[in-house]
Amino acid sequence: MSRRLADGPRGEMPTRHDRPWVEAVVALGANLGDREATLDAAVKDLARLPLVAEVRVATPIESVAVKPEGPDDEAPTYLNSVAILMTRLAPSVLLEYLHRIEARHGRERRERWGDRTLDLDLVSYGDVQSTSPALTLPHPRAAEREFVLVPWLAIDPDAELPGAGRVDALLERLRRGGAS
Incomplete structure (x- = not known):
């Protein structure tokens, strides 16, 4: 199930206007x-x-917290979703906006994979693949996270994670392997 929240371009910002x-x-x-x-x-x-x-x-969807050591049943559970958006923002600019939204909602970065009020991860940006220290695309752990794949598949049954394959096949492989 999905819902559409916005249609139509939203304002301008200092970026290439001819960006697709x-x-x-x-x-x-x-x-x-x-x-x-x-x-x-x-x-x-x-x-x-x-x-x-x-x-x-x-x-x-609801999911167990995942910490560097693995799933943590003692931590508060997560509510997870996926949003698909059409944008002309450069990936680095979009990431900066995501960080600002997190901060506006009280996100504090005190520990790696710690509990949080909001986490926004740029999972993919078109078919871009990047290993830049500033932004790795697609997200390096997206294919390992059922809490990313399940909602993504719910709104895009034909979704593909660049360099990894179809989301439905990734989810099936993950479930067969017993990972998160």
Whole structure:
């Protein structure tokens, strides 16, 4: 299930105006505070970004927190979703906006993979593949995360993760292997 939140270009910003529209996939997660309200507000923030033409969002799912050591049943559970948006923002500019949205919703970066009010990850940006220290695309752990693949597949049954393959096949492989 998905819902469309915005249609039509949103304002301008200092970027190339001739940049083509690109589909970007953003994973959303929250395990502190009013998780549902935070995710709803974050999706509205995404829809208001300049040079964003459309935002589709999956119905959120619940998942166990994943820490560097693995799943943590003692931590508060996450509410996760995926948003697909059409944008003319450069990937680095989009990432900066994602960080600003996180900060606006109280995100503090105190520990790696710690509990958080909001987490926004740029999962993919068209078919771009990058290993830059500033931005790795696609997201290096997206293919290993059921909480990313399930909502993504719900709003795009034909989705593909660049360099990794079809999302449905990745999910099937993940479930057969018993990973998160």
